[in-house]
Amino acid sequence: MGLQDLEHPLVHLTPPHGWLNDPNGLWYDAKDELWHCYFQHNPDSTVWKQPICWGHSVSKDAIIWDYKGLAIVPPDSDGGVFSGSVVVDNRNTSELFDESTDPRQRVVAIWTQDADGIQRQMISYSMDGGYSFKDYAHNPVLDINNSNFRDPKVIWHKETGRWIMVVALSQKFEISIYSSKDLIHWQYESGFAVRGFKGLQYECPGLIKVPLLDANGQEVKDTKDNWVLYISINPGAPQGGSATEYFIGEFDGKVFQPRDNQVRLMDLGKDFYAFQTFYNTPNDKDVIGMAWASNWQYTNQTPTSQYRSCLTMLRKLHLQKLQITPEYSEINLFSAPLWDQDSLVNLAPPKSLTPDAPLLPNHGLNINLDQGEGLLEFTWEWSVQDKLVPKADFCGITMFLKDQETSNQFLSLGFEANSSAFFLDRGNTGSHFTETNPLFTRNLSADLTPYRTFQGTSIYKVHGILDRNILELYFNDGALAATYTFFYLENRPIRWVHMESSVNDVFKIKELRFTELAIKSPSKTY
Structure with a gap:
């Protein structure tokens, strides 16, 4: 391969x-x-x-x-x-x-x-x-x-x-x-x-x-x-x-x-x-x-x-x-x-957002990726101001993963604070399989408890590994895990990450770091 x-x-x-x-x-x-x-x-x-x-x-x-x-x-x-x-x-x-x-x-x-x-x-x-x-x-x-x-x-x-x-x-x-x-x-x-x-x-x-x-x-x-x-x-x-x-x-x-x-x-x-x-x-x-x-x-x-x-x-x-x-x-x-970092190489320095960056409606935050071969590791930690959550019918923070900024094919994942649930939408990848197979559930969720709490603020954390057409997620240092497959219309690496919030002042990014990886010896990879 x-x-x-x-x-x-x-x-x-x-x-x-x-x-x-x-x-x-x-x-x-x-x-x-x-x-x-x-x-x-x-x-x-x-x-x-x-x-x-x-x-x-x-x-x-x-x-x-x-x-x-x-x-x-x-x-x-x-x-x-x-x-x-x-x-x-x-x-x-x-x-x-x-x-x-x-x-x-x-x-x-x-x-x-x-x-x-x-x-x-x-x-x-x-x-x-x-x-x-x-x-x-x-x-x-x-x-x-x-x-x-x-x-x-x-x-x-x-x-x-x-x-x-x-x-x-x-x-x-x-x-x-x-x-x-x-x-x-x-x-x-x-x-x-x-x-x-x-x-x-x-x-x-x-x-x-x-x-x-x-x-x-x-x-x-x-x-x-x-x-x-x-x-x-x-x-x-x-x-x-x-x-x-x-x-x-x-x-x-x-x-x-x-x-x-x-x-x-x-x-x-x-x-x-x-x-x-x-x-x-x-x-x-x-x-x-x-x-x-x-x-x-x-x-x-x-x-x-x-x-x-x-x-x-x-x-x-x-x-x-x-x-x-x-x-x-x-x-x-x-x-x-369990993976051996010595077998992998960073294709570019990790890309991250400034800690405590606020997320506002219609003013999202972006990360541009450079060398992608389809393997990404990310750490995402965010805080929620709990007293502000009930003010919105939908109080969510969403990450969109695309192959380019203008693409209408994407994977979206995020957190809805009113329900304390992580969500994934794998229905916008452009694949006809997503549209025609009624059992390939488009919207999926996992209920989360906070990673930690402090003075009315709840903090959540997820470690993700995305490998071309599979996403493994580990929440709150592995207390929960979730594995999802997805299929883009065209198998192209993700090069653009967009973050946005549905409401003002509720969410802050504590950490968001993406690392683009490749294997050092690609001759045997099955």
Whole structure:
């Protein structure tokens, strides 16, 4: 892919051609220091179509991805290789490896075979560090004769010295928990059923221990470990279509027990599904994962020609107390993008507005960008004079992102103070897809609490990464996240930012800084 190919994002994993959906088998290779990502893939179609295989990409920095082709393919008569996970069996509990394979690269994939109307759990193993796989001779390793039994995610539970699998009985709305000493013989332990948003089905579950941090970023030594069970649902998400929800609780190796009855969404955007965490992160404590950046409502029709769909950037997760109201706080999942700035180059000095710049109706503020290749990072912090908000029916601050000052194609995002909500309008990009697809929701929103308050002033903050046709937003230091795709009629970089307010004296810009970025080595960017 060359720099003129503005259809592919720069730092979000895509296939060079063909179809992509769920991330699968995420793991970190400690020997070669590589991130491995497998994904649902059909290189010969740009819509979901059998045979579905596992595509494979690797990255040194989680920014530039090197596509390695197909890793696991189904036999001609055996349907699709559906979603699953990877572990590193460094203890050789499976007895599938000999001394010739480095313990750090004893890779075992656990995946769902979809064939003959039944879904079964299979394993494959790799003798070359995850580039090619051999099917276990006595597959399947788990078969309950069910047509909707899929997406196994396996972890090592060191407290009990066993492998733990969570797998979805999708249309029974149950996450089944199994244990094993060897990855081959599995015992049912418990089920987590009919909780949260059910949608039409549960998919792509995961169970992971997540560190609890205080406000200074230091780990809190709680009396019990904090576990997060995440589940993807489709259709039936609150935003429409697909979403990923999560529960916070405790896990003893057999039963996951949520600490409260609340269900929370991992991402408030409309393009975040099938989240999965990496096995064997570099320091063994960081919780890092990625998701599919699309929605089943419209993914087969999105206006890209060579490929369809990308994955989100890697996100690092932690738990932290969040002040919801002045009288109530709760533990919440925080996220932040994980990216290596050493792999990127600033195309121009960052452009910013003067702090405390007032915004007045009909007198907007502008930032002109210079070298854009389609990758922007921005930080936007603004204050609201709360006592003045009720004076206007619509009390909003809006940012318009265009390829030039005179363009009538733009992305607009902002904040409406009466409702304390961030909004995005992706309906003015000029794409016919926006006009013709009724499920590609034009106007989207996310409710926000203030980042901080001071003497009648509320302050809000968002960190954004815009990569050609995807926008990832992290509000209030990651307390909330929202992922959105959008499609301009012509794939041209954004070169002009315009800020305006609907009312006088309510809003001030505390910080608005845009940085235009490019990758240093553009030869491998899928």
